[in-house]
Amino acid sequence: MRADLSVRAVDARELMDDPDADARMLERTYERFPLINAVVSRWRTVYRRDIRPLARQRSIRVLDVGAGGGDVSRSLAGWSRRDGLAVEITALDADARAIRWARGRGGHVEYRCAYTSELVDAGETYDVVISNHLLHHLSGAELTALMRDSAALIPHGGLVIHRDIARSTLAYLAFATGTLPFAGNLLSDSFIRADGLTSIRRAYTPAELSAVVPSGWQVRTALPARIELRYEVADAGS
Numbered sequence: 535m536r537a538d539l540s541v542r543a544v545d546a547r548e549l550m551d552d553p554d555a556d557a558r559m560l561e562r563t564y565e566r567f568p569l570i571n572a573v574v575s576r577w578r579t580v581y582r583r584d585i586r587p588l589a590r591q592r593s594i595r596v597l598d599v600g601a602g603g604g605d606v607s608r609s610l611a612g613w614s615r616r617d618g619l620a621v622e623i624t625a626l627d628a629d630a631r632a633i634r635w636a637r638g639r640g641g642h643v644e645y646r647c648a649y650t651s652e653l654v655d656a657g658e659t660y661d662v663v664i665s666n667h668l669l670h671h672l673s674g675a676e677l678t679a680l681m682r683d684s685a686a687l688i689p690h691g692g693l694v695i696h697r698d699i700a701r702s703t704l705a706y707l708a709f710a711t712g713t714l715p716f717a718g719n720l721l722s723d724s725f726i727r728a729d730g731l732t733s734i735r736r737a738y739t740p741a742e743l744s745a746v747v748p749s750g751w752q753v754r755t756a757l758p759a760r761i762e763l764r765y766e767v768a769d770a771g772s
């Protein structure tokens with residue numbers, strides 16, 4: 535259970551990123567993301583705090599980058615529909631396998647297989663750009679590109695919120711021990727436990743993110759071991 539968490543393990547590969555990954559295991563992994571997100575990701579809080587107030591002012595478009603199986607997108611779509619708000623949600627992932635699986639779940643979400651740079655080139659615009667558990671997948675150059683694209687995708691004002699796990703020994707040990715009892719049942723035949731541990735080794739610390747964010751961006755932390763990269767621009771018309 536020992537791992538060196540003093541530096542980002544940028545060369546560690548997640549099993550789900552392998553193009554030859556076992557298809558059944560990959561699907562079980564998408565299927566199990568909602569469990570993990572329910573315990574650690576806290577998107578209901580973000581919806582109430584940041585997204586719902588904007589949607590109460592006008593209809594909004596939300597882009598979820600690295601949406602994977604689309605869990606967070608479908609949750610946001612469900613909450614906003616229940617609140618009677620006009621929120622159009624696009625779940626974006628660069629992996630066609632994720633988008634194929636997610637599309638089969640419907641949920642009043644538009645699913646697209648692309649990179650953010652393609653949306654920028656196509657002139658797409660949004661009010662809110664989010665991601666969950668994406669940052670640790672990215673190299674330094676990819677992170678810079680994500681921040682540049684996210685800002686470009688909200689030209690009329692809005693909000694960018696990229697949330698992820700923060701790398702720490704405590705987070706690693708908590709995930710390792712917390713998932714151990716479920717390794718042979720709930721999480722079996724999935725990459726959740728192995729990739730979760732690799733994710734924490736690959737994750738940024740708040741200090742590492744703070745050192746690279748351009749001006750206008752903020753790094754926040756929250757429990758449990760959450761890191762939030764934020765960029766906010768007032769409406770061009772306000």
Ligand SMILES: C[S@@+](CC[C@H](N)C(=O)[O-])C[C@H]1O[C@@H](n2cnc3c(N)ncnc32)[C@H](O)[C@@H]1O
Binds near residue numbers: 571627628629665
């Ligand atoms: C750990 S999964 C998170 C899935 C989902 N956001 C969730 O929390 O359930 C990360 C996803 O990011 C996608 N991804 C990685 N790099 C990407 C990029 N540059 N652009 C879009 N998607 C990317 C991967 O294909 C993968 O599906």
